[in-house]
Amino acid sequence: MSFHSDQTRGIQKQYFESLGLLIIKIALKTHEQVTCHLYHRIHRQATLMENVDNKLSSTGSARYQPTRTIYSSSGKEADKGITPHNRRPDPQGWPTLISESGISESIARLHADAKWWLTQSNFQVRAIVLAHIQVAELVIDIKIWRMHKVQQHRPPTIAGTEYEPKCDQNGHLHIDSSTIPATTVGTLPLFVFTFDDLVLRGRNLDEGDFALNYYDIQSIARVFLTSI
Structure with missing residues (x-):
């Protein structure tokens, strides 16, 4: 059975051809509901902006091939993603x-996932x-x-400014759901995305980031507790 031949709900796969390694991640109820609700809270904001959600689609169980490796048979599936409709003509159709x-x-595994995407x-996932x-x-x-600009003390390379994948400086929120309401450590609201980066067009006056x-966080915490 090939990497592309089987699609099963609740299972995500990542294949490393160079290593002959297939990683299979099975989504449990808690995992799936928290992921879906995170997606819902962001998608809901698009709905409230004069139905901007009509310009977006969920990636579903789509698989994506890397653009920066010679191993064309390697690939990965997202738990959840959003793709603007104006990217649909692209056969790859990467989500933003x-x-x-x-x-x-482990958190290290999740960090590796973020770096892969x-x-x-090729900078299409924002x-x-x-x-x-x-x-x-x-x-x-x-x-x-x-992607963030690399902080360096030498002139940029001939190719231009260098970038590296990493967590935003204020992009971490710790949610403790053992209390009601849930308590948090970090900055609220937690910035996720500019409108331009998600929808791939300039925003109108009634649209925002x-x-x-x-x-949103309290809603995510409630879903988490009910899914355990």
């Missing part, structure tokens, strides 16, 4: 926003929302990753 969650995964999409779910502690750590506010 990816959401990745993990329960049993940001580097292998931001990653990572959710590290710790069921026993009733905690969710949300981090926002994107995307962020997770207090009510």
